[in-house]
Amino acid sequence: MGLTYSSSGSGANKTSAPEFNGRRILFAGNPNVGKSTLFNSLTGLHQHTGNWTGKTVLCAYGKCKECEADTLLIDLPGCYSLNSRSEEERVARDEIYFSEYEKAVIVCDASCLERHLFLAYQILEIAPEALICVNLADEAERKGVSVDAPLLSELTGVPCILTSAKKKGDEKKLSALFDKDGSGGNGINYGDRIEGYIASVCSLLIGEGISRRQARAFALRALDGGEDFVLSFAKRLSIHPSLTAEIRILADNFIASAFGGNAEALCDAISAAITARAEKTARQCTVRRRAGGGLGRADKLLTGRFTAFPVMLALLFFILFLTVKGANYPSDMLRRFFDIIENGVCGLLTDLAVPTPIVKLICEGMIRITGWVISVMLPPMAIFFPLFTLLEDIGYLPRMAFNLDCCFKGCGACGKQSLTMCMGLGCNAAGVVGCRIIDSRRERDIALLTNAFMPCNGRFPMLITVIGIFFASSGTASAVILLAVIVIAVLMTLLVSKLLSSTLLRGVPSSFTLELPSFRMPNIKQVLIRSVIDRTLFVLGRAVAVALPAGAVIWLLSNTVIGDSSVIGHLSRALDPIGAFIGLDGVILLAFILGLPANEIVIPIILMCYVSGGALSDHSSLQELGIILKENGWTALTAVNFLIFTVFHWPCSTTVLTVKKETGSIKKTLAAVIIPTLTGVTLCLLTRLIFSII
């Protein structure tokens, strides 16, 4: 799950499987084995991939473009096992056990095959047909590890293929295997005691339209699967409830007699059998020419005691600096481009004798606001995202979670929250969905409720604009202030997490495991195509979808005069007392309220309200913008509080809806609105107090 056209914004809420009649093939595997990259190259979808655990928290669906037959590929979230200790494991397990599919493609990492074969053997236990794809073979070769695919195929009983996620042509070899008649894998021998029990269950089930594989799997899950799961599984296999009850009694008796009623010991025995089998298989078909594993020099720098935090800040500063500096020129170009369009359309409509109010509505309302949104928002994002994606692809983000975990633990939260915060920098709705990577319900809620503290793609450029006008003359200074704003946002996230975990969401920090993947050379071309095109499309789409109607509505509001002033004037005057109280004004507050569907339109609304005549004036430069703001009473305090309120206020409507969907609780959704708002108001009052003293 990452930041793409389909995963951020309103797309973040769409998860259901499409209707499909052809064959279906599942992609399963541990997190971070390049599964999504393979899936993307087979389907042509731009599913976001990154070098960290848990990028895919939902299933992704795509038609295979390499296959001749009609084939739907389903990318499951990465998981370590099917024992379902976390949300993504539950999703993957249910899909593997209960959905209709022809084949399961099990993707493993060549350099740590042994660990990955654990999941592979669990899937082979139930999948009707499977094939094993040993991915990242090139990376493993570099580490001195090679895998014997034919031998692996012999040992597991299913076709095996070596691939390198970034090598061209490998996906064709893989898709060619989809058409071959496959087979189910070899089962595991669980030892005489358990096998005796399995045989007795099988004798009850086989012949009822249930295969030996299904019967064995059912026998095993009756032992370790948990009640709900066993009942669903029985329903899936159409096992009669009375027979199910009989088998469950059989299972309980077996646990009582063979393991003294200790279900944990039984689970250990099952896991140990799979582990032993995985180890044996991996040992036989892997050649390791030198001892692998370990943290290299890069890790000593990135996670070292004295270097970790300076390096982190320096990286963030560097990204922000390039973003601020690089965005100016393309912004100007876009502005001029939209001026030309506006004049052109205006001229054309006038020539066509369209009534003047409508021409003004279209040109001064819709086109001008849309142009403003695109020219201010697009360039910073087109620079920020590729840079950020690079960091992500290299594998830096898990290191960051590793460094910061201690701070989050101190606040009763989970270190993986830093990953969801990074996603929040792109889109809060995506960040909220991403919180699924956090296993503990309580810690997930903390991460959910505070995600809006990270300024997302829509708010980011608002910060850059106001910082540029009021506080910084150079790009370097802008970047420093922007960095400070983000650091404050992070500190507030920690503080509020701490408050939440000692009040509403009380509890102790739970356990966590975090995989630190090897560093990978990112594929620059892929990064550029993916982040620029995906982002560009996303921003443009959203800008058009929101800014066009919003532009029209706002133009109408500001040009419809009731009594002595426009509707928008009445509204903003009504809000003036509250706005003034927190060091802003009514117009700003109104803009934030109207900006609920998308924060991108906040600044254009403010400008439209200020400019007499009710249209956004010609806005060729930051200086001019600054003059308008200052003429309307903006002081340093207003600007500071605007920055604060931009970071801390109610999340956009999409994020709110996503929180509702993820938590299923109206109370928590309200909390997600109230917490950042309250934080913002408090901070604004605080700065107002400070400004009144100095």
Place this chain on the structure above:
Amino acid sequence: MLTSMSQLKNGERALIYSLENKKDMRRRLIDIGFGTGTEVVCLGRAPFSDPIAYGIKGSVIALRKADAALITVDREEN
């Protein structure tokens, strides 16, 4: 020599002897490779000395100190 896994110094190797973690965490640790008898090497600590990174079966997995303390290992003597 038996000791808790969190006591391993950077670079020390050990075999996993037993896991006393709570149920769900215990299962998860076993699933990702921390089964008994597996060799583990302590690779390093985060800036505030928690969590700790361990090498296991060719991967690097970080655990919090409190979780690692519940795993008993048999330290390999050099």
